[in-house]
Amino acid sequence: MSEEYVLQLQHIRKEYPGVVALKDVTLELKKGEILALIGENGAGKSTLIKCCSGAVIPTSGKIVVNGKEFTSMTPQLAAENGIAIIYQEFNNVKELSAAENLFLGRPIRKGIVVDKAAMEKEAVKAFDRLHIKIDPKTLMKNLTVGYQQMVEIAKAIQQNAQILIMDEPSAPLTSAEVESMFEVVEQLRDEGISIIYISHRLEELYRLSDRILVMRDGEYVKTLITKESHTQELIQLMVGRELTETYPSRGDCVKEDDVVLELKNVTGNGDKNISLKVRRGEILGLGGLVGAGRTELAQLVFGAAKKESGQIFFKGKEINPKSPREAIDLGLALVPEDRKRHGAMLGVSIKNNINMPIYEKNSTLSVIDSKKEREIAEKYQKNMAIKTPSLNQLVKNLSGGNQQKVILGRWLAADSELIIFDEPTRGIDVGAKYEIYKLMNDLVEKEGKAILMISSEMEELMGMSDRIIVLAEGDMTGELSKEEFSQERIMAFASAANVEEV
Ligand SMILES: Nc1ncnc2c1ncn2[C@@H]1O[C@H](COP(=O)(O)OP(=O)(O)OP(=O)(O)O)[C@@H](O)[C@H]1O
Ligand SMILES: [Mg+2]
Structure with missing residues (x-):
């Protein structure tokens, strides 16, 4: 047994009915290093790290922490052995304060009463140590996602974690928040804490990690030294094939005179005076910083929020959808950003989830055509490479x-x-991203649809849009045609009305 490693996962196997999620996976984490974990969606990353906390019990294999062997963990054992995991969906209680969340499940007491003042004092110490400024009395729900995550990290450190595991920590953050998170992670690494970092964003791995472990299809592929590796090699190992272009090209298919959606001076839901047009065959990109009012605008159009003034036209006719239901019936769709909350019915099969809008449209029909149902589900499973043993699999699995x-x-x-x-590709691996872009291209090019795409990824905005409109603090601050696309211009518009705080 090597002294060098603080954590070793040896020959881990995990079987679920019909799926082998992990096959003989081995991972070794050195003291004070950042080990990145990458792989396509469904490769087994989350399952592997959940073995370290007891959230998943391996079918076989060993977990060695500082030389101590375990066949499986429990949350208690993990904590005792200095392991903390920050899951993508944090387990915080929104109605409690930052300090109370920091001590969730193990409050400081004075006799039998909870000692709030002591917890707040300790919280300040923990936040100070990470150089973050959070008032410990603030309710969790009033903190930004970035700060909520900082509370989670502070909690791990307060509990004396020596091994910190982070599952896609950057996914919900704004770029400024990502930068602060990086600084904290680097500080912890410098203090000797060992970190496992999962992300689909390759540039982050290059910025942060010492080594990169690649997984594919539940199997260990290779561990690379970050400095000695290249993006192309990484993608090849991850996807199993070469991927030369990031954005598939499409022909010019914009029908100039065929305006599908038009907004005239639309105000409401925090947005002011927005006017724009989306034509048939066009992808209009909507850029801006997180909080610029883009999701809010989408909600207005989709009948999910109240319009105060202005007009919305759909195929030349004024519309005023009062609910998403009405918007869907008119022919609008919104693929929401927070897919956990607004999206999937987790306890229902893939097939039924995909067919949901079709059931709704045909609610008067008493017979559902099961062959058609299957065909539709198969089509999208194939198009997007949804990894599953069966279309009857529950989405939560x-x-x-x-x-x-x-x-x-x-x-x-x-x-x-x-x-x-x-944000169509948030949390989606590079290979599948490409498939989704191709699908979007087909929608406008072959099927004559119109797309409004909100994205915080600059590259994606420029790679996919025909035009880009930028919002800042609910105002439209600029419009760019393809020839004018540049990161600098988008950023300038995005911060036009907006002097960034912090
Ligand atoms: N409870 C479960 N029951 C059945 N199958 C499961 C269960 N949990 C995970 N799986 C399967 O195990 C495989 C690995 O999933 P995992 O969540 O570890 O992937 P991942 O690498 O984290 O992917 P992503 O990048 O999409 O988060 C998938 O095929 C998944 O469907
Ligand atoms: Mg995962």
């Missing part, structure tokens, strides 16, 4: 990224004429 693909598939099956995508 899919990996995070594959759940997202099911939601995308569902909206595409709705056959709407205007589709709003809110």
Whole structure:
């Protein structure tokens, strides 16, 4: 046994009915290093790290922490052995304060009463140590996602974690928040804490990690030294094939005179005076910083929020959808950003999830054509490479990224004429991203749809859009034609009305 490693996962196997999620996976983490874990959606990353906390019990294999052997963990054992995991969906209680969340399940007491003041004092110490400024009395729900995550990290450190595991920590954060998170992670590494970092964003791995472990299809592929590896090699190992272009090309298919959606001076839900047009065959990109009012605008169009003034036209006719239901019936679709909350029915099969809008449209029909149902589900499973042993699999048993693909598939099956995508590829691996871009291209090029795409990924905005409109603090601050696309211009518009705080 090596002294060098603080954590070793040896020959881990995990079977679920019909799926072998992990096959003989081995991972070794050195003291004070950042080990990145990458792989396609469904490769087994989350399952592997859950073995370290007892959330998943391996079918076979060994877990060695500082030389101590375990066949499986429990949350208690993990904590005692200095392991902390930050899951993508944090387990915090929104109605409690930051300090109370920090001591959730193990409050400081004075006699039998909970000692709030002592907890707040300790919380300040923990936050100070990470150089973050959070008032410990603030309720969790009033903190940004970035700060909520900081509370989670502070909690791990307060509990004296020596091994910190982070599952896609950057996914819900704004770019400024990602930067602060990196600084904290680097500080912890410098203090000798060992970190496992999962992300689909390759640039982050290059920025942060010392080594990169690649998984594919539940198997260990290779561990690379970050400095000695290249993106192309990494993608090849991960996807199992070469991927030369990031954005598939499409022909010029914009029908200039065929305006599908038009907004005239629309105000409401925090947005002011927005005017824009989306034409048939066009992808209009909506850029801006997180909080610029883009999701809010999508909600207005989709009948999920109240319009105060202005007009919305759909195929030349003024519309005023009062509910998403009404918007869907008119031919609009919104693929929401927060797919966990608004999206999948987790306890229902993939097939039924994808067919949901079709059931709704045909609610008067008493017979559901099961052959058709199957065909539709198969089509989208294939198009988006949804990784599953069967279309009857419950969505809750899919990996995070594959759940997202099911939601995308569902909206595409709705056959709407205007589709709003809110952050369509967040949490999706590079190979599947490419498939989703191809699908979007087909929608505008072959099927004559119109797309409004909200994205915080600059590259994606420029790679996929025909035009880009930028919002800042609810105002439209700029419009760019393809020839004018540049990161600098988008950033300038995005921060036009907006002097960034912090
Ligand atoms: N409870 C479960 N029952 C059945 N299968 C499961 C269960 N949990 C996970 N799986 C399967 O195990 C495989 C690995 O899933 P896992 O969540 O570890 O992937 P991942 O690498 O984290 O993917 P992502 O990048 O999408 O988050 C997937 O095929 C998934 O469907
Ligand atoms: Mg995962």
